[in-house]
Amino acid sequence: MKPIIFFALAAITLGAxxxxxxxxxxxxxxxxxxxxxxxxxxxxxxxxxxxDTYTNAAGETLSITLLQYFISNISFKxxxxxxxxxxxxxxxxxxxxxxxxxKQLTLSVPKGNYASVSFMLGIDSLRNTKPLxxxxxxxxxxxxAEGMYWGWNSGYIFFKMEGHSSAIPxxxxxxxxxxxxxxxxxxxxxxxxxxIKIITLNLKDKQVAKAGxxxxxxxxxxxxxxxxxxxxxxxxxAQKPVVMVTPYSRHIADNYxxxxxxxxxxxx
Amino acid sequence: MKKVFLKKRLLTGWLIFTGxxxxxxxxxxxSLFRQPANFPAPAYNVSVNPVTDAGFVLGKxxxxxxxxxxxxxxSCGSCHIQAAAFSHHGHDLSxxxxxLLGTRNxxxxxNLAWYTRYMWDGGIxxxxxxxxxxxxxxxxxxxxxxxxxxxxxAHPLYPDLFKKAFGTDRISTALVMKALSQFMISLVSxxxxxxxxxxxxxxxxxxxxxEGYQVYKKNCASCHPExxxxxxxxxxxxxxxxxxxDEGRFLVSLDSNERYTFRVPxxxxxxxxxxxxxxxRFYTIDEVLDHYASxxxxxxxxxxxxxxxxGSYGIHLSPEQxxxxxxxxxxxxxxxxxxxxxxxxAGSQLYIK
Numbered sequence: 066m067k068p069i070i071f072f073a074l075a076a077i078t079l080g081a082x083x084x085x086x087x088x089x090x091x092x093x094x095x096x097x098x099x100x101x102x103x104x105x106x107x108x109x110x111x112x113x114x115x116x117d118t119y120t121n122a123a124g125e126t127l128s129i130t131l132l133q134y135f136i137s138n139i140s141f142k143x144x145x146x147x148x149x150x151x152x153x154x155x156x157x158x159x160x161x162x163x164x165x166x167x168k169q170l171t172l173s174v175p176k177g178n179y180a181s182v183s184f185m186l187g188i189d190s191l192r193n194t195k196p197l198x199x200x201x202x203x204x205x206x207x208x209x210a211e212g213m214y215w216g217w218n219s220g221y222i223f224f225k226m227e228g229h230s231s232a233i234p235x236x237x238x239x240x241x242x243x244x245x246x247x248x249x250x251x252x253x254x255x256x257x258x259x260x261i262k263i264i265t266l267n268l269k270d271k272q273v274a275k276a277g278x279x280x281x282x283x284x285x286x287x288x289x290x291x292x293x294x295x296x297x298x299x300x301x302x303a304q305k306p307v308v309m310v311t312p313y314s315r316h317i318a319d320n321y322x323x324x325x326x327x328x329x330x331x332x333x
Numbered sequence: 334m335k336k337v338f339l340k341k342r343l344l345t346g347w348l349i350f351t352g353x354x355x356x357x358x359x360x361x362x363x364s365l366f367r368q369p370a371n372f373p374a375p376a377y378n379v380s381v382n383p384v385t386d387a388g389f390v391l392g393k394x395x396x397x398x399x400x401x402x403x404x405x406x407x408s409c410g411s412c413h414i415q416a417a418a419f420s421h422h423g424h425d426l427s428x429x430x431x432x433l434l435g436t437r438n439x440x441x442x443x444n445l446a447w448y449t450r451y452m453w454d455g456g457i458x459x460x461x462x463x464x465x466x467x468x469x470x471x472x473x474x475x476x477x478x479x480x481x482x483x484x485x486x487a488h489p490l491y492p493d494l495f496k497k498a499f500g501t502d503r504i505s506t507a508l509v510m511k512a513l514s515q516f517m518i519s520l521v522s523x524x525x526x527x528x529x530x531x532x533x534x535x536x537x538x539x540x541x542x543x544e545g546y547q548v549y550k551k552n553c554a555s556c557h558p559e560x561x562x563x564x565x566x567x568x569x570x571x572x573x574x575x576x577x578x579d580e581g582r583f584l585v586s587l588d589s590n591e592r593y594t595f596r597v598p599x600x601x602x603x604x605x606x607x608x609x610x611x612x613x614r615f616y617t618i619d620e621v622l623d624h625y626a627s628x629x630x631x632x633x634x635x636x637x638x639x640x641x642x643x644g645s646y647g648i649h650l651s652p653e654q655x656x657x658x659x660x661x662x663x664x665x666x667x668x669x670x671x672x673x674x675x676x677x678x679a680g681s682q683l684y685i686k
Contacts, residue, residue, distance in 0.1 A: 196381070197461055197507035206465055207478030207506040216465035218456035218585045249587075253458045254450060257586045312587045 097276030099141070099179065100283045101170040103160050104328065105132060108291045112162055122295035125232035125302045127243070132162040132290065134224040135213065136170065137192075138185040138263075144178040144273055157188070159203050159213065160288075176277035182284060183265040186322065187223030190250040190261070194219075215248060218310060222248040223260060224321060226290065232303040243306040245293070247314050247321070260318035264325050271330040285328040292324035293317060365389045365515075365675070366446065369523035371531045371560050375446035377460055377518055384515045387498040392516025394494065395509065397678040401481050402474035404430050409467065409513075412439040415676050418602035418667075419443060419520060425613030433472035436579060438613035440598065441606045443670065446518040450565050453595045453611045456585040460517065461510040478506060485509065522601055522670040523560075530664070531560070538664065545661025548654045555638050556597045562665065567594035571635030571646055572610060573628070579612065593633035604666040618662065622648075622655055 105112040107119035107129070118128050137157045140150040151172060161167045192204065203209035206216070213222045224247040233241040251259035266286065268274050274282035294300045298316040308314050366384040368375065382388075395401065397410040412427040413419040419442035421427045427439045437453050451457040457466060467473040468481060485491045485504045492502035499508050529536040538546060549557075558564050567582040574593070583592040595611045603609075608616045615621045625648035629635050639646040650658065 194459070196459070197510055200507075201505075205506055207482045211477060211479050214465075216457075216462075216469045217452070218454075219458065219462045219465075252586060254455060255586050255588060255591070257588065310584065310587070 095173040095175050096278045097174045097176045098281040099172050099174050099182075099274055099276050100281065101136075101139070101172065101182065101184075102283050102285045103136070103168040103170075103288055104285065105162050105168075105288045105290060108289065112290060114162060119291060121291055121302065122299050123232075123301040123303075125230050127228055127230040127232075127302060129162070129226060129228040129290070131225060131227040133213070134160055134186060134288075135188050135221065136160055136184050136186065137188055139170075139172060140183045141174060141179045142181045142183075144180045144269075147177075149174055149177075149179075153192075157192075157203050159209060174276050177275075179274040179276060179282075180269045181265055181267045183263060186262045186264060186325075187248070187260065188221040188250065190259075193221060193250045194253055215310070219253075220248050220250055222246050224248075224318075226293070230302040230306070232301075233306045234303070236306075241306075243302050244309070245307075245317060246309040247317050249310065249314060258312060258315055260314055262318060262322040264322060266325065266327045268327065268330050271327055272332065274330050275332050281333050283329075283331040283333060285331070287326050287328045289324050289326065290321075293321045296320040296323045365519045367521055367523075369521065369528065369532075369560075371528060372444075372447060372523060373560075375518070376449045377446040377514070379446065379518065382461070382511050382514055384519055385498065387494070388512055388515040389519055391491075391494045391498045392512040392514070392519075393676070393678075394491075395513050396516050400484055400488070401468055401476060402430055403476040403480075406430055407474050409464070410678060412467075412473075413442050415673075415678075416605065416671055417441070418522065418605040418671055420606040422605075423607070425608050427473075429470070429473040430475040433475075435470075435472050436577060437611050438608065441602060442517060442520050443522040443599070443601060444561060445520065447561055448565060450596055454582045454585045455565075455567060455596050460514050461507075464510060464513050482506060482509065520670075520676060522667045524669045525601065525667040526664040527661075528560075528667070539660070541657050541660040542664055545657035545659070548650065548658040549661050552648050552650065552654075552658070553600070556636070557600050562600040563597045566597055567591055568597055568636035568638065569593045569595070569633050570610065570624070571629035571631070571633055571639060572612075572614070572624070573630040574632050575612065575614075577612075581611065594636075600662060601665045602667055602670070603662055605671055618659055619655075622650065622658075626650065 110117065110119060112129055112132060114130055114132070116128050118126050120126055135157065138153065139156050140148055142148050158170050159167060188204070192200070200206065200210070201208070206214040210221060213225060214220070215222060224245070226245045228243055229241050230243055231241060233243060235241065247260055249258045249260045251257060251261070268284060274284060276282055297319040300317060300320065305313065308317055365386070366379060397408050399405045399408040399411070401408060407429050412421040412424075414422050416422060421439035425438060427435045429435060440453065445460055448460070449458060451460065451463045452466065457463045465478060468476055469478060482504055491504065495504050495508055496502040498512060501508075526536055530538055556564055556566070556568060580592050582594040583589065598609075603618060608614065609621050615624065625639070627647065629639060629646040631646070635646040639648065641647060641649070
């Protein structure tokens with residue numbers, strides 16, 4: 066079973082990879098640079114970790130204390146159809162609401178006009194099973210990925226959101242806390258839930274991003290976390306205050322695959 | 334001409350050098366990780382992380398060091414005691430920091446290089462990733478990995494030990510895990526009477542042991558095959574469901590067909606590894622065999638291997654069969670393993686110069 070899952074997921078991950086870059090994503094030697102700027106929102110409000118409240122599709126009031134997710138395996142499509150896949154090793158990012166700098170991904174790309182961008186929300190299955198020597202920096206379970214890794218069921222947490230909601234009945238500790246820790250890459254020895262999502266945004270919907278010497282376009286991406294609560298399934302915080310390694314995580318992942326939208330392309 | 338001559342000299346020099354190395358290998362100390370003749374090739378990639386003296390010494394020190402826990406009270410060796418074949422002697426469940434109790438029986442550590450799945454639920458498939466689970470489990474060692482790395486880097490001895498083992502004193506997650514793996518894969522148990530009989534080393538089964546071996550082959554070997562005495566598959570023994578309702582492998586795979594299944598444990602070193610089963614509910618082999626004789630419960634969906642022709646589930650042995658089976662199982666105990674001074678916490682300094 067293992068090889069089948071591997072190849073199936075490898076195909077998804079690397080399928081679009083018909084051109085390889087040689088430089089690093091943010092420190093590369095390419096003349097062009099594209100910045101993906103993520104902005105987390107809750108509907109039309111900006112996400113704040115300071116107690117602001119929002120209302121989800123089930124009509125429940127919530128506030129957010131922690132929000133972070135992995136963006137990886139980034140590729141761009143040029144207007145001539147050529148696909149530029151960033152070198153995988155420098156294509157892993159942890160977007161943290163608490164760290165503004167982490168929300169700006171500056172990527173080195175060849176000169177060209179770019180019509181779309183694709184990225185993975187999560188960590189590909191191959192990297193989930195690589196030796197520790199290939200999990201450094203943001204992927205180090207003792208470093209950048211601390212708190213985003215399950216030790217007992219080896220694998221990365223892709224998306225983590227925690228907060229409070231008055232809709233939740235009091236728990237033992239007397240707090241009304243929700244925790245959504247979503248991961249699962251499809252399993253190593255036997256197939257399990259696969260919550261890896263690939264998102265494609267058409268830059269052309271706004272405008273083509275023009276990269277080259279002296280041109281560093283910024284692609285502004287809005288992440289509406291309230292969409293995590295609806296889309297394919299209405300998620301009620303009161304009914305599901307904690308979702309981690311359960312089959313139900315599928316519904317949250319299906320929902321959050323739709324939370325990204327293109328806000329603007331700025332050609333600078 | 335000159336070039337050829339030089340090449341020849343280099344070759345001769347190289348041959349002498351390897352000769353010396355080989356000689357040292359044969360006449361000197363035993364190797365730390367060894368391949369028993371009656372075992373298949375190991376699953377762990379030893380060539381990527383070869384066991385060295387310095388790596389073994391470091392791995393052993395880490396294994397027995399409570400520094401790896403949040404309040405410096407629990408080490409790996411706290412629940413994996415050599416005298417109990419690296420299981421938790423006599424404990425059904427194990428207690429971690431602040432006397433917090435776990436939910437499963439600490440399994441024996443032996444022949445780990447031949448395993449491809451770790452833990453009762455197989456949630457870990459790479460030995461180098463295994464220690465992360467107990468270190469970060471809040472009821473076991475309850476620490477964070479970053480704190481452990483920080484403590485090791487600030488320690489008066491560890492940076493130097495890492496330098497000796499890996500050539501760098503910059504302690505990383507990967508190197509901590511590699512050192513622990515070097516110690517753990519060296520825990521090879523292959524010197525039981527059974528092993529010596531199989532390798533024709535001059536030992537022979539008694540009549541009762543031979544009969545018991547046949548009983549084992551007919552009734553146990555499908556799930557506990559030689560030479561590891563486990564097939565590492567996930568199966569349900571039909572254990573009656575306790576209040577806690579441990580769903581086993583399901584918690585990892587989320588496959589409802591695997592609910593209540595656990596990785597088949599080995600039958601090696603049973604004398605030292607009681608109590609038995611994933612929650613340590615049985616303290617004797619007889620209790621286990623009684624369960625298979627008449628206690629198999631349908632609620633936890635017993636493995637098809639237990640199905641009998643009449644549709645019921647279990648293993649029915651005559652009193653004589655049970656007696657000889659137990660006699661055979663005794664031949665799987667490896668006293669040299671549980672007494673090997675090399676593995677002892679304060680023991681052998683054989684490899685420290």
